Amino acid sequence: MTDFLEDARRVLAANDRGGYTVPTDRLYPFQWNWDSAFVAMGFATYDVPRAYRELERLIEGQWADGMIPHIVFHAPSDTYFPGADVWRTSHDIPTSGITQPPVFGMALKKVHDAAINSGLEDARGRSLVLYEAALRWHRWWYAARDPNATGLVALLHPWESGSDNSPAWDIALARVPTTTETIVMRKDIGHVHAAMRPRDVDYHRFIHLVDVYATCEWNPARQWSAAPFKVAEAQTTSILLKSGEALLDLAHQFGRTSDAKELEAFNRRSRRALLAQWRPHLRRFVSRDLISGTDIDAPTQACFCPLLALDLQPAIREAAIEEMELWSEGLTVLFPSTQPNYPGFEAKRYWRGPVWAIVNWLLIDGLRRNGAIEMAEKLRHSAVEAIERNGFAEYFDPLTGEGCGGLGFSWTAASYIVLSNSGEWPTV
Structure with a gap:
């Protein structure tokens, strides 16, 4: 009889690259942000120190302004495009210049709880370091991606959603030019059949956005002004709110009263904003195109993610x-x-x-x-x-x-x- 649980653990072991896990060999040879958060929660069920290490390796790539990038290029690889040279970011460890859904806070709470339950030494110390990183990232989201304090955080690139070429982006992405300064040299379709991957026209638009933001030197305010793609997104906001609830719980555990008040205010703002995105005639929640000022009502999984963070x-x-x-x-x-x-x-x-x-x-x-x-x-x-x-x-x-x-x-x-x-x- 196949031991699928053991097989799953073998997959994680095979994709371990020294304290961080790649999503899969060759197709994704680096550390991805929300991938690692899910992986850490898996590790937390049987190897808590390794779960901590997954998150610790991820925050090695955290920027001074608090953003945790969507890719951390710990080691070179020529099997993926766009690599570090395309992003043109300036940090000690090469990273991409955009972020991904903030599952990190949810993961940290799971890892911390598992550590406490298992009696792991220095659980509080390791969790505190990660908590501080998560809180800085949380603050970044509300400052950089919700400057008008609406409660809905925005994406400036489809890749930030994790749902890269979702139909939810079709209309907004169609406004983005296909011209690029960077030569588009796709590697993904050498590993996976092209019928399973985004189309070439999408990739050109993705890279056009990278070029635009690299020209802004990845300054959040300049990017916000220059962005040809700007979507206040229900799925990402839901994940941020769920992580905000997790961080609030940790703030109380760690005696961080002022942090708790700050997190409560963030959470209230996003909770109210998400509820306002319910559309009764569609029976689902919607995102909002901030450039056109219209709802994004394409029926995708994101329309139900608010269940994660709302009662x-x-x-x-x-x-x-x-x-x-x-x-x-x-x-x-x-x-x-x-x-x-x-x-x-x-x-x-x-x-x-x-x-x-x-x-x-x-x-x-x-x-x-x-x-x-x-x-x-x-x-x-x-x-x-x-x-x-x-x-x-x-x-x-x-x-x-x-x-x-x-x-x-x-x-x-x-x-x-x-x-x-x-x-x-x-x-x-």
């Missing part, structure tokens, strides 16, 4: 769950990253339809928070079964269940470790 009124909760159930009808694997009957849906193309175990993980936590245990269990069972049938793939075709993208993928392995335990956090 919803019964009418809203039931409507959202009914919509999720409608999207799930007839699928082999749940939960799709785009509504299956939407024109932009593509079952195998990156973030335009496939199922991601980490998305299920977030949605499961949100559904449980809101008392939707049956739907949460459907998503948990579906993700676990897909992995056991088709391996630790980057993502899965919701129609066929086929594993797609990179293989031997770290955050899929971490997801399995957590979700296979009936979704309950294991006791360390």
Whole structure:
């Protein structure tokens, strides 16, 4: 009988590069921000010191202004584009110039709790260092990406969402020119079939944005003014709020009264703003295009991520769950990253339809928070079964269940470790 849990741990061991974990070999040969946060939570179930190390290696790349970049280039590799030379950032450790969803705070709370429960020596000391880094990043989000104090934080590049080429960006991204100063030399389609990856036109727009912000010398205020792509995003704000709740809990544990008051204010602001993004006629939450001033109502997984951080009124909760159930009808694997009957849906193309175990993980936590245990269990069972049938793939075709993208993928392995335990956090 296959020991899938042990296989998952072997995937993480194979992708270990000395205290940090690459998502998968060759396709993603560096340390990615939100990938590592999920991986740390997986490690926390059986190796707490290694979980701490994952987060500690990530903050080696933290900028002086508090931003934690989406890629830390600890060691050189020629199997990925764009590399450090394209980003043109100026830090002791080469990094990208943009960020990613702030799962870090959520991960730190899980790691800290596991450390305390296991009696690990110096748990408080190690957690405090990471807490300070997380708080600086939290402050950066609200200062750099919500300068008007709306409560919704903005993305200036689709890659910052983690959902790189989601249909949610189609209209906003179409306004970005395809001209680039940088020669676009894609490496991804040498590792994965092009039908599973973003299109060339998208890549040119992605790199155009990198060029624009590099010209701004990565100064947040200059970037905000120059940005041709600016989206106040529901998924990222939800994750920020959930991490804000985790940091607030830690602030109380560490006796940081002034930090707690600051975090409470941030959390109130984002909670109020997210609730205002509910659209009853759509039965989902929406993001906002800050350049056009219009809603982004493309039906993607982001529309349900506010469940992660909000305690919803019964009418809203039931409507959202009914919509999720409608999207799930007839699928082999749940939960799709785009509504299956939407024109932009593509079952195998990156973030335009496939199922991601980490998305299920977030949605499961949100559904449980809101008392939707049956739907949460459907998503948990579906993700676990897909992995056991088709391996630790980057993502899965919701129609066929086929594993797609990179293989031997770290955050899929971490997801399995957590979700296979009936979704309950294991006791360390």
